[in-house]
Amino acid sequence: MPNQQSLQSELKPVWNRLFAFNWKFGILLLFVLCIPRFLLVLQANSSANYGSIGLIMLISASCPFIFLTRYGRRKIGLTKPTRYSVLVLALLAGIIFSLLLYYLGISLYNHTESNWYVYIGKSYKIPASINESDKAVIFSIIALTSMVFSPIGEEFFFRGIVHSSFAQSFGTKAGSLVDSLAFALTHIAHFGLVFVNHQWLFLPIPALLWVVSMFLVSMLFFRFKTYSGSILGAVLCHSGFNLGMTYSIFYLL
Template identity: 30%
Template sequence: MLAMLLASAFIAMRVMGTLGPLGLFWMLPLSFCVMAALPWILLSPHGRRNIGLQAPSGKAPYALALICGAAAALLCFALGMLLYGATPDNWFVSIAASFRRTAPTAGLSIWMLHLMITVPACIFSPIGEEIFFRGVLQKALEEKLSVRSSTCVEAGLFGLAHLCHHGLSMTAAGLSLNAASAAVWVTLMFATACLFAWLRRRHASLWPAMAAHAAFNLTMNAVIFQFLWPTLPL
């Protein structure tokens, strides 16, 4: 119950940080930091090892994780371009537009912006989200559900949390939902979360899942700034 309440709170912070006024943007990185700190607040050393806060054996898991994360991002990009092109229905276009809305772009080159946005994206969300979703939440759900059911629940919540990056938007009339492309985007995020969960189970460690998540964000931002950023309105 506590894990589900925390999931709801983190999703609410994410929505407010991404869709709310710019003055609330701080809630997004704060949510990642709190997620990352939870095991040291709630769990014993044994509990932290049990959720996967231990190194995997050897270096091979990291190579597999990096390939999986980058491939998942490229698949999301290719499918978005195939279905919607460089239009607002494309999830990566929505994410690029959110970068333009929140980042201080004045006087910065595209490469400086890329670096400024990508470095935090490869640290905060991979660490915070993997520790919470694939670690704390997954293991808490497994106390009541099977591994498969637990993975489906945490991956579903992970997918829904990403609606605030594409699908849900704030307009003058309030929240608006782009149902068709949002459904595809949530499905892609659900599948990506299942991939990260598989890496965590395969190697009994959260580190490969974090590496895959970082590779996803790195690849996503690379294609955004290479192919989509120049097409956005100023």
């Protein structure tokens, strides 16, 4: 029979012999996943082949199940919400934030590639001459996939296992700052360091605005995890953000 200590351990026994569930484990996770992800996104932006990103999201979503016990998964928020009404607000808040980010980008950079949504929209490969019916179909497919895969992968990873490992050592507030900063810096690969006209460019001011925006929206995701009592709150807020971003790229740009 397992003893009480093993029942209350966040890490599975095979990992518990190697690591402690603390900030060092969080740093290890960030290095092992975020650096390869950063490089793969850059490669995808230059090659226009984004298949590897799906694999990264799958691995990110699997981390809590690979490393954590049932107790550990509950501790990071993989549990039923305590306030279901908050979930609708989470989705709406994500949509609103993404639309505000659209208006900021369009007011500062118009339709140039210094606008984060313009640059990210290139990866959607929307044909220039497309009828509204076909556009709606492509939008629905991309919106649905973007609302499922990256929110689950990134929230289970950043707001889940990474946040909790740092919170274990430094507290919830510090843990949120760390996971939000890691999320924001990782997203420089999506915009900031850009591949334009067959060359790499760094856009300092747009990149700074993008990173700050990603940091703030990460904090918003964590707030809704807290408000809902479940990581599902963060996932739905992230889903709302991705929905708003996809709508902006398809219908507002």
